[in-house]
Amino acid sequence: MQVAVVAPETTPLADADDRAVARVERTARSLAARGHDVTVYCTGWWSDRLDYTETRERDGVTYRAVTVSPATTSYHARIPALLATARPDAVHAIDDPSAVLAARTGATLARSPLVVDWFGEGPPEDPLVGPALRVADRVVAPSELVRTRVRERGVPEDRARIVPEAIDFERVRAVEPVADPPDVVAATRLDADANLESVLLGLAELRDRDWSATVIGDGPERAAYEQQAADLSIDDRVTFAGDLPRGERLAHYRAAHVFCQTARDEVFAIELLWALACGCVGVVEYQADSAAHELVERRTRGFRVSTPEEIEGAIVEAGEFPEWTIDEDLAAFDEDAVAGRWLDIYRAAGAPEEAETAPEPAEHPEPVE
Known part of the structure; x- marks a missing residue:
């Protein structure tokens, strides 16, 4: 065609x-x-x-x-x-x-x-x-x-x-998980719409449990989120990794067990999709201007939540699922x-089922400024 x-x-x-x-x-x-x-x-x-x-x-x-x-x-x-x-x-x-x-x-x-x-x-x-x-x-x-x-x-x-x-599913298969895996990972641009505080508040309620988390991404609100983690006394267990290239992101996703998605404005949650393909259990906080929940609807390894308290509960419940490093069902993407x-x-x-041979094009006019 x-x-x-x-x-x-x-x-x-x-x-x-x-x-x-x-x-x-x-x-x-x-x-x-x-x-x-x-x-x-x-x-x-x-x-x-x-x-x-x-x-x-x-x-x-x-x-x-x-x-x-x-x-x-x-x-x-x-x-x-x-x-x-x-x-x-x-x-x-x-x-x-x-x-x-x-x-x-x-x-x-x-x-x-x-x-x-x-x-x-x-x-x-x-x-x-x-x-x-x-x-x-x-x-x-x-x-x-x-x-x-x-x-x-x-x-x-x-x-x-x-x-x-x-997504490139072959790339998902090819990447090796990081050696020191986080239990929970989140990835987003750290701006006013990231809503990362929901994840941090949910994690703070799990202080009495053994866990680690990695936040991937950078932006104008990074320092504020790092301070919030310190205020919640969980900064020793939350690593802010910065804006990593795709291969390094996939290595973290394949190693992690849970991916948290909380951004307020997202027409398609591409990082969530990569993470689900890497076997993560998806925990998505519903937002009116985000389509992220569409990726976990009707999925066994996915939770749709509305509050930080529900994020806490979903992370705990996700522990009942086996650890995967790939989900072949996502090959459809x-x-x-x-x-x-x-x-x-x-x-x-209206395009033809079998395209006919295109005619020889006429000479194009020269591009102009």
């Missing part, structure tokens, strides 16, 4: 914490790994004035420069003609309202379905959000929380779908399996 991805910013231009960009690029790589022809229409981050090429290959994906530097108006103006020329089997757009509307015009000219990946972080204050959502043939959300928000914007139920975040769900959505939106 020939897939055109409309994403104005890709790495390394995008913010390192932009999970929507990371998700769309991971999807592109996964589709390419399955043998599909994927082109990302983006700003040319590789521009070299002395030796310029309009495309760049990376991880099996073709990156096509629509402009050679960030230029929003030019980018949106050029997308329709580029898509009309390429005639992809499906157009996949990131959650940028103006880019979605430009992609809609191009997809219509190319007679291709438009699928919008609406990751849903941040308040949807842009007045173009509603129109952008409603013009898509399918809107894909990472969780039921975001899908509900999409439907509240006027997207019919039959056009709103869920495709979760993906592997990158390849999730890529298959995207293909199903493209086809449901």
